[in-house]
Amino acid sequence: MAEQLPLPFAENPAPDERSTDRERVLQLHQLRCYLEKRLGRAVEITVTDNRRSMLSTTRRGERYYFRLHHMFLGADDPTVLTALVDFAHLNTERARLRIRQFIESRRHMLQPAREVGQLATRSDGEVYDLQPIFDQLDADYFDSSLGDVSIGWGRNGRARGKHRRSIRLGAYFPKKRLIRIHPLLDREIVPRFFVEAVVHHEMVHAFLHQTQRARPGRVHCSLFRELEQKFAHHEAARAWELEELPTCFDFE
Numbered sequence: 001m002a003e004q005l006p007l008p009f010a011e012n013p014a015p016d017e018r019s020t021d022r023e024r025v026l027q028l029h030q031l032r033c034y035l036e037k038r039l040g041r042a043v044e045i046t047v048t049d050n051r052r053s054m055l056s057t058t059r060r061g062e063r064y065y066f067r068l069h070h071m072f073l074g075a076d077d078p079t080v081l082t083a084l085v086d087f088a089h090l091n092t093e094r095a096r097l098r099i100r101q102f103i104e105s106r107r108h109m110l111q112p113a114r115e116v117g118q119l120a121t122r123s124d125g126e127v128y129d130l131q132p133i134f135d136q137l138d139a140d141y142f143d144s145s146l147g148d149v150s151i152g153w154g155r156n157g158r159a160r161g162k163h164r165r166s167i168r169l170g171a172y173f174p175k176k177r178l179i180r181i182h183p184l185l186d187r188e189i190v191p192r193f194f195v196e197a198v199v200h201h202e203m204v205h206a207f208l209h210q211t212q213r214a215r216p217g218r219v220h221c222s223l224f225r226e227l228e229q230k231f232a233h234h235e236a237a238r239a240w241e242l243e244e245l246p247t248c249f250d251f252e
């Protein structure tokens with residue numbers, strides 16, 4: 001049984017209230033110890049930035065699994081901690097209510113620090129979460145130099161126009177240091193390597209913008225192509241784009 005408490009996401013980011021990594025590790029440890037003691041069983045916790053499901057628990061065998069938003073790491077109110085225990089164990093209405101109140105009181109923490117003003121987008125889609133894809137590509141191909149770039153799914157815009165070429169699958173906004181990916185790619189039918197290829201392409205833009213500021217010339221210069229081709233699945237992605245992409249979507 002998995003329980004979920006969804007909540008819409010809020011507008012006001014307060015990045016400075018986020019814990020540092022070291023604090024988080026300590027808080028996570030403390031929370032796990034507390035829950036194990038109270039539940040009398042082993043507990044595994046996954047911390048997320050997910051704004052749709054802030055808390056879910058499931059029990060498999062002798063172990064409880066928690067997926068919870070990082071806002072819970074700083075929770076020291078005993079009524080909230082007790083509610084977490086009761087939610088996992090008994091799923092009482094009282095526990096759900098207390099947790100909802102708590103989430104409501106921390107609404108301002110629901111927005112990742114990386115997001116930027118009005119262009120804020122969310123990285124977790126229905127099928128793909130772009131942030132871990134971005135982070136992995138950043139580590140693999142850009143020496144983790146693009147940490148200040150944000151990424152998110154574009155808004156629900158429907159594909160317009162009859163030709164698939166009119167669809168822009170990704171975009172990089174230099175002033176905002178923001179990458180947006182077209183939500184049409186957030187589907188099971190689209191293979192992960194293709195989403196990665198589109199993200200990687202935009203990351204090359206971000207990388208070149210960073211390293212060669214205001215360099216005039218073609219958008220996709222030879223250096224761009226060279227970097228783009230370093231992506232391990234570049235050829236496969238090109239082939240998929242030509243052969244499969246047109247059949248995936250109805251552009252009429």
Ligand SMILES: [Zn+2]
Binds near residue numbers: 201219
């Ligand atoms: Zn491009």
